[in-house]
Amino acid sequence: MTGTLLAESLINGLITGAIYALVGAGVALIYGTMRVLNFAHGEMMMLGAYFAWMGVAVAGLPVLLAFALALIGVMIVAAVIQRAVVAPVLAREDWSFRVIAATIGLSVALQSAAQLIWGEKFNALPYFLDGVVQIGPMRLPWQRAAIPIVAFVALGLSALLLYRSRFGQMIRATAQDAEAAQAVGIPAGLVHTAVFALSAGLAAIAAIMLAPIMSVNPWMGLPYILKAFAVVILGGLGNFGGAIAAGLLLGLVESFGVMVTSSEWRDVISYGLLIAIIWVRPYGLFGGREAA
Amino acid sequence: MRSVLGSRPWLTLALIALVLAAMPFVIDDNYLLHILIxxxxxxxxxxxxxLTLGILGQKTLGHxxxxxxxxxxTALLSGxxxxxxxxxxWLGVLAAALAGGLIGIPILRIRSMPHVAIVTLAFAEIVKLLLANWKDVTRGELGLWGIPPFPAIEIGGTTIRFGAGQIAGSFALALLAFVAVHALVLWLLRGRFGLTMVAIRDSQLAAESLSIDLTRSKLAAFALSAAIVGLSGGLYAHYLQILTPTSTAGPEMLVTLLAMIILGGVGTFFGPIFGALVLTALTEYLREYGDLRMLIYGATVTLFVILLPRGVAGLLTRRGRPAAAGDEPATAPET
Amino acid sequence: MTIRRTLMSAAATALALGAGAASAEEIVLGATAPLTGPAANSGEAHRQGMELAVKEWNEGRGDYVNEGGEHPTFRLVIEDQNSKPEVAVSAVQRMVTRDGIKLLLGDTLHSHVTMALMELSPQFNLPILSIEPVSTLIADKVVSDPEKYAMYWKGNYNSEGYGNAVDQFVEWATGKGLLDPGEKKLAFVIEDTDYGHANADTIIDLLGADGWTHATTETLPAGSTDFYPVLTKLRAEDPDLTVSVFTAVNSGVALVRQMQEQAIPGRHLAIYYPTKTEFVEQVGDAAEGLVWASLQYAPELSEAHKAFDDKIVAEYGNPSTYSQAQAYCITMLGMRAIEQAGADDPKAISDAIGASDYECLTGRLVFNPENHTVIDGEGYIPIPVAQIQDGHNQIIWPESSASAEMVQ
Structure with a gap:
């Protein structure tokens, strides 16, 4: 493998990994706070991309305004979903499995709703950043270079919010014991809703950054959801930082895996790695026993 | 155990079998019989x-x-x-049971439900990709065709034929498998095996203290569950005579089957049968609605979870008596 | 017993559902198409083409064999197969039993679904005519058991069709100095379907005979959009000609854009995806100069195609692609066969399809009696190579029908 090839694979891996980190961190955040695996998380990506596309390509809004509106739109949808679907199920027995079933149903329903509303056509969001950075023999369009940058800004802000703010304290208190938190005056229900919205926002950012490169369609969230789950398990369930690290790692493994074998084996490599690691370290690479 | 089986399970099973056996004589419509198969x-x-999901309480998503x-x-070995x-x-059943044992070993060490769910889901994805990539043998997504039907057999001068166009024979065979599997499971559940399973589900610790060999019992149950699912796969292969990786091991199969079990009632013996009947009929009925079909399907699953958490079976048993405490596994966060 | 009652009522409901009967004078045509899922884009186009053909026929504007005579009236039933063979098999069971279809137009898109449907032809004594599937394996299957598949007909040419065209085009273009063969290194980026593999295999064989060496084939799942790792690998191989095969337009758009960004060396020849109308519009400048196969349907170049496109726009409000045209032509061909043979004898319908010689939008449709597949090439179905110039498609090969010169 030559130096250029190595460097390019590294960059490819980091970019894919940044997306996995954005989506995976959201899944981890939801799991960490309310022990819910959200199978409709991929559809939050899909909605984010469609909302952005509607804003830019249909309504002709300025790019940044359209993205801000898309982000807010997805967060509202997520909040509604948390209130209408997740919260009622959480009150039931055996909820941890039922909520999986409920969100799987929701995921199917959202995909076909999107097909009904926006049609089966593949839509394209125009590139919003032009130009190509040339680093030695490597060519990196700004549109791609922006992905890891935006991802780390978004994840950094989320981390600040989680670990350095009053709101973050409330989230962590709720995560440890929702009833106890409620008892000391923390509105646990509202915290859950806010966490759901925040996570969906991270997924929407990933989708908006990807949309110009990969086209907007009702099924675009599908390939990412299982990857996000793998990331969350590898990072230690519910571990926000662990998910980010695992996301990057998975991106790199896939990128180098494709280099060595062939693209059709990419997903076999990632899921095989997941099962192998679970075998050796059942509670993830970065989490202790507690994180699970 | 009553919460799992309901009262008089043998009588109920016999009645279901009887009603189903009468169908080919009542219905003169090959298409309806095809749907029933x-x-x-x-x-x-x-x-x-x-068996794993509800009765053993292991929330696997990779069956x-x-x-x-x-x-x-079975398709490759015969075709x-x-x-x-x-x-x-039967070799297919054996292969499924072995695979069940193999994936069961790492899974049964883990008590965290999400880990089990995701690892089994990833396992299914790997199986799908291997089938899709192993083109020389499976023909990948183009589909494996040329699978022979079960050879005709002769009983008392009548030849019974099987396969896609042979509705009567295929129906008889599917019904036989249906009755045999349910009788076997019922017999097992009524015995020591069933008590062990429910003990494990309701409390791992209590089961251990009762000196139940946890790992062995769980592995046996897991392998049996995989074997039964493998049997249904074999019947499917020789009936439709075409297989593709996505249509057998793809995520939609997961959604469909999960919906059947949830709708019928997780962890009840008759629930999944109801679920399968209702959803098979619903899928056909929804064909009339074209584009709306999958929307209604997904929404049905979500609504059932929210509004009828015990499924149809729960609705039926609830009327007689309130469910005894501890019937449902309290799967609180296991941290 | 509650359980029994539930079962009985479910059965009764199911029975009641099937009660809708067909009116006596109408001949029913059945079709299976992907109306849901990622291939719904094509399925919807097929629906439009088939419906338009039936509508025109019933309104007295069809391509009748016998202009002056009485024409039967048709009704079209389209069932979704969700890109799954077993769903399609169930759908056909249903259409045969419920609707009494006399001819199945199926599958409209997928080769793997067609493979499954072919098995039903002898069982239900049903003539089957597929619309867009190209897999050579289907034709091979017919040859392997001509008796069993006697009533199956393939309305599109074999996968080699494109391969032959690409081979002849490359030979022509290198001879003219329009394509620099360099060291004759050949690479492929294809979707992981029979369609992708069949095209690549044919081209490797044919160009291999002309001295081209095969450097690499990168296979990705259909619908993929992240090509960066693959392109990194491709650039290291430094190919002189890269052939890409995708059916989903989003894959094609992503690939062409990403190849331009990554400045992949050598020529790029695209197969199939540029037929979609949104392709040029979504790729933008990156598509400039792209050479692709095959421009069989070009409203911007052909009067007849323009007229058809206008009808689709008037009827459905969207522009048309090759898929609408192909579905229209094959549906028309099927109705013509029934017009000649009557609706009562499946064998006669099948024979009439096999004896067709019908000039339609996509070419002259004549079946090869050996493999039941329409014949491609000069005088039958032309497979022209096109180039995108100034944002428009131009035919550049064969020279006899070229609308513009190839630009380097």
């Missing part, structure tokens, strides 16, 4: 999966992999190698 096959699948393993094993489907069906 699919229902019978999926009911076997649902019952097999429900469609065992369906594919059972289906592809490509040329063995008799009557033999290869």
């Amino acid at each position: 699919l229902f019978l096959i999926f009911a076997v699948f649902a019952t097999g999966w429900n 469609h992999a065992f369906f594919a393993i059972g289906a592809y094993t 490509t190698v040329g063995l008799s489907p009557w033999l290869t069906l």
Whole structure:
């Protein structure tokens, strides 16, 4: 493998990994706070991309305004979903499995709703950043270079919010014991809703950054959801930082895996790695026993 | 155990079998019988999966992999190698059981439900990708065709034929498998095995203190569950005579079967049968609605979870008496 | 017993559902198409083409064999197969039993679904005519058991069709100095379907005979959009000609854009995806100069195609692609066969399809009696190579029908 090839694979891996980190961190955040695996998380990506596309390509809004509106739109949808679907199920027995079933149903329903509303056509969001950075023999369009940058800004802000703010304290208190938190005056229900919205926002950012490169369609969230789950398990369930690290790692493994074998084996490599690691370290690479 | 089986399970099973057996004489419509054959096959699948999901309490999401393993094993051994489907069906079952044992080992060490769910889901995805990539043998997504039907058999001068166009024979065979599997599971559940399973589900610690060999019992249950699902895969392969990796081990199979079990009632013996019947009929009915079909399907699953958490079976049993405490496993966060 | 009652009522409901009967004078045509899922884009186009053909026929504007005579009236039933063979098999069972279809137009898109449907032809004594599937394996299957598949007909040419065209085009273009063969290194980026593999295999064989060496084939799942790792690998191989095969337009758009960004060396020849109308519009400048196969349907170049496109726009409000045209032509061909043979004898319908010689939008449709597949090439179905110039498609090969010169 030559130096250029190595460097390019590294960059490819980091970019894919940044997306996995954005989506995976959201899944981890939801799991960490309310022990819910959200199978409709991929559809939050899909909605984010469609909302952005509607804003830019249909309504002709300025790019940044359209993205801000898309982000807010997805967060509202997520909040509604948390209130209408997740919260009622959480009150039931055996909820941890039922909520999986409920969100799987929701995921199917959202995909076909999107097909009904926006049609089966593949839509394209125009590139919003032009130009190509040339680093030695490597060519990196700004549109791609922006992905890891935006991802780390978004994840950094989320981390600040989680670990350095009053709101973050409330989230962590709720995560440890929702009833106890409620008892000391923390509105646990509202915290859950806010966490759901925040996570969906991270997924929407990933989708908006990807949309110009990969086209907007009702099924675009599908390939990412299982990857996000793998990331969350590898990072230690519910571990926000662990998910980010695992996301990057998975991106790199896939990128180098494709280099060595062939693209059709990419997903076999990632899921095989997941099962192998679970075998050796059942509670993830970065989490202790507690994180699970 | 009553919460799982309901009262008089043998009588109920016999009645269901009787009603189903009368169908070919009542219905003069090959298409409806075809739908009923699919229902019978999926009911076997649902019952097999429900053994781990509801009765053992292990929330696995990868049983469609065992369906594919059972289906592809028998299809390849009969179609490509040329063995008799009557033999290869059981080799497919064996392969599924072995795979179940293999994936069961790491899974049963883990008590965290999400880990189990995701690892089994990833396992199914790997099986799907291997089937899709192993083109020289499986033909990948183009589909494995040329799967022979079960050879005709002769009983008392009448020849019974099987396979896609042979509705009467296929129906009889699917019904036989349906009754045999449910009788076997019922017999096991009524015995020591069933008590062990429910003890494990309701409390691992208590089961251990009762000196139940946890790992062995769980592995045995897991392998049995995989074997039954593998059997349904084999029946499917020789009935439809075409397989693709996505249609057997793809995520939609997971959604469909999960919906059947949830709708019927997780962890009840008759629930998945109801679920399979209702959803098979619903899928056909929704064809009239075209584009709306999958929307209604997904929404039905979500609404059932929210509004009828115990499924149809829960609705039926609730009327007589309130469910005893501890019937449902309290799967609180296991941290 | 509650359980029994539930079962009985479910059965009764199911029975009641099937009660809708067909009116006596109408001949029913059945079709299976992907109306849901990622291939719904094509399925919807097929629906439009088929419906338009039936509508025109019933309104007295069809391509009748016998202009002056009485024409039967048709009704079209389209069932979704969700890109799954077993769903399609169930759908056909249903259409045969419920609707009494006399001819199945199926599958409209997928080769793997067609493979499954072919098995039903002898069982239900049903003539089957597929619309867009190209897999050579289908034709091979017919040859392997001509008796069993006697009533199956393939309305599109074999996968080699494109391969032959690409081979002849490359030979022509290198001879003219329009394509620099360099060291004759050949690479492929294809979707992981029979369609992708069949095209690549044919081209490797044919160009291999002309001295081209095969450097690499990168296979990705259909619908993929992240090509960066693959392109990194491709650039290291430094190919002189890269052939890409995708059916989903989003894959094609992503690939062409990403190849331009990454400045992949050598020529790029695209197969199939540029037929979609949104392709040029979504790729933008990156598509400039792209050479692709095959421009069989070009409203911007052909009067007849323009007229058809206008009808689709008037009827459905969207522009048309090759898929609408192909579905229209094959549906028309099927109805013409029934017009000649009557609706009562499946064998006669099948024979009439096999004896067709019908000039339609996509070419002259004549079946090869050996493999039941329409014949491609000069005088039958032309497979022209096109180039995108100034944002428009131009035919550049064969020279006899070229609308513009190839630009380097």
